[in-house]
Amino acid sequence: MSRWSPLREPTEISVEKAAASPRSGVAGVAPRLALTLTVFLAVTVVVCLLAPLIGSTPVHLSRVFDRGIPFAENVDAQVFFIARLPRVVAAAIVGSGLALSGVVFQALLRNPLASPDTLGVSAGASLGAVLAITFHADVTLAGVPAVPLAGFAGSVGALAIVYVLAAARRRGTPGTALLLAGIAISALLAAIGRFIQYFADFTDTFRSVQWLMGSLDVGGYAPILAALVPLTVALAGFATLPRVLDLLSIGPESAATRGVDIVRAERVALVSASLSTGAAVALGGPVLFVGIIVPHIVRLIVGPEHRLVLPASALFGASFLVVCDLVARTILAPVELPVGIVTAILGGPFFLWLLFRRVL
Numbered sequence: 001m002s003r004w005s006p007l008r009e010p011t012e013i014s015v016e017k018a019a020a021s022p023r024s025g026v027a028g029v030a031p032r033l034a035l036t037l038t039v040f041l042a043v044t045v046v047v048c049l050l051a052p053l054i055g056s057t058p059v060h061l062s063r064v065f066d067r068g069i070p071f072a073e074n075v076d077a078q079v080f081f082i083a084r085l086p087r088v089v090a091a092a093i094v095g096s097g098l099a100l101s102g103v104v105f106q107a108l109l110r111n112p113l114a115s116p117d118t119l120g121v122s123a124g125a126s127l128g129a130v131l132a133i134t135f136h137a138d139v140t141l142a143g144v145p146a147v148p149l150a151g152f153a154g155s156v157g158a159l160a161i162v163y164v165l166a167a168a169r170r171r172g173t174p175g176t177a178l179l180l181a182g183i184a185i186s187a188l189l190a191a192i193g194r195f196i197q198y199f200a201d202f203t204d205t206f207r208s209v210q211w212l213m214g215s216l217d218v219g220g221y222a223p224i225l226a227a228l229v230p231l232t233v234a235l236a237g238f239a240t241l242p243r244v245l246d247l248l249s250i251g252p253e254s255a256a257t258r259g260v261d262i263v264r265a266e267r268v269a270l271v272s273a274s275l276s277t278g279a280a281v282a283l284g285g286p287v288l289f290v291g292i293i294v295p296h297i298v299r300l301i302v303g304p305e306h307r308l309v310l311p312a313s314a315l316f317g318a319s320f321l322v323v324c325d326l327v328a329r330t331i332l333a334p335v336e337l338p339v340g341i342v343t344a345i346l347g348g349p350f351f352l353w354l355l356f357r358r359v360l
Contacts, residue, residue: 029307036308040315047319048092051326052084056333059084090218090227090283091325091339092318095290097231097280099298099317100238101273102291103309107245108269109179112354115291116155116277119182122286123189124158125151125278129285130193130208134200144226144282147211152230152282154189159274161185214287214340216325227283230275237272242306245269249304287321287340289347294320296354 053059063069063076071077098116105114116122131137132150139146165181197205218224244265247255252262280287294317295309302308321339324346328337 029305032302033308033311036302036312037315040312040319044092044315044319047322048088051088051091051322052080054326055079055084055330086218086221086224087216087325087329088322089221089224090216091322093224093227093231094216094280094284094287095294095317095319095321096314097227097234097276097317098287098290099294099313099320100234100310101277101280103295103298103306103313104238104241104245104269104273105291106295107249107306108266108273109176110249110251111179112296113292113351114179115289116273116281117286117288117291118179118186120158120162120185120189121155121274121277122281122288123186123193124161125155125281126212126286127189127193127196128152128154128157129211130196130200133207133211134196134204136204141226144223148223148226148282151211151285152278155278155281156274158185158189159270159277163270210338211285212340213338214285214343215338216284216321217336218283223283227279230279234272234276234279237268238276238310241265241269241272242310245306245310246304249306285338285340288344289351290317290321290343292354293343293347293350296350 053061057075057079059076059080063074064080065077066074069077101121102115105116105119106112108114128150129147131154132146137146137150139149141149159182162178162181162185165177165185193208197208200208244255244260247258247260248262248265255265256262277291295313298309298312298316302312321343324342325339328339328342331337
């Protein structure tokens with residue numbers, strides 16, 4: 001039986017034992033889960049509280065919450081609530097969504113290099129956004145403009161195409177087929193996007209390139225509230241998956257012998273990951289490598305059991321992207337870099353390390 005685990009064999013055996021004995025697994029994991037949530041939540045809260053205070057314009061909390069100063073005259077409060085807080089909240093949501101999707105894709109495909117980026121999701125979102133920008137789509141839904149809506153539709157649509165192509169071969173979804181279909185669809189959608197950009201107006205092309213770099217300058221709270229709707233549905237799906245993902249990480253045959261409905265589990269996992277990724281990409285654009293970096297770092301800290309990995313990845317993904325965005329807007333202040341550039345600089349070497357670690 002072929003097995004995969006992002007870590008070494010003893011860790012894989014511990015996953016199998018925990019998944020095979022859910023009652024003993026829950027009893028053993030509960031104290032570690034409480035400790036994990038406490039530590040990661042504390043880190044996330046501290047990061048999210050400090051990030052809005054740091055920037056080219058200094059902000060003091062005492063003035064932000066000073067009711068004696070009218071809001072129209074309180075520069076600190078305006079910078080905090082209008083410019084920085086929405087950006088920090090958006091970074092936390094995008095980081096959590098991409099990290100959770102990365103965990104699910106890696107367990108489902110039993111491949112440490114799987115992520116929303118390698119399954120065509122980012123390419124689909126990019127094509128949707130390019131189409132909306134180039135053809136000047138003037139549509140809003142609940143205050144959300146056309147470009148994020150098109151990005152969400154493109155990301156979900158791309159993953160749906162990938163799933164249909166991979167599942168058409170036989171009952172269930174072969175991991176390798178899904179990954180290869182994702183790579184092929186990514187190349188095709190990227191080519192279509194470049195073709196459209198080539199004939200587009202220069203201004204539209206520039207806007208498209210800006211969006212493709214990833215940006216968390218959401219400009220308000222309406223896009224954040226809209227992204228929370230699909231993300232909440234995705235979280236409900238993720239909540240049902242920890243034991244299933246543990247068993248699927250060992251192998252689909254082993255999971256099936258323990259009563260897991262493979263086809264249903266794969267569909268729940270893919271739909272949840274699609275909604276999570278779509279919401280994240282619609283809000284922040286195609287921010288690369290978060291779905292690869294965060295799950296692996298979390299597994300190295302807490303181990304491979306998904307009852308720990310999923311919540312820890314959500315929290316660490318939030319704090320990770322908040323810090324990346326903080327670097328993006330301060331390292332060359334007053335110039336702000338797109339956050340996708342920072343994550344790509346970090347993720348490229350990390351991806352190569354994973355690749356050579358797996359090969360060697």
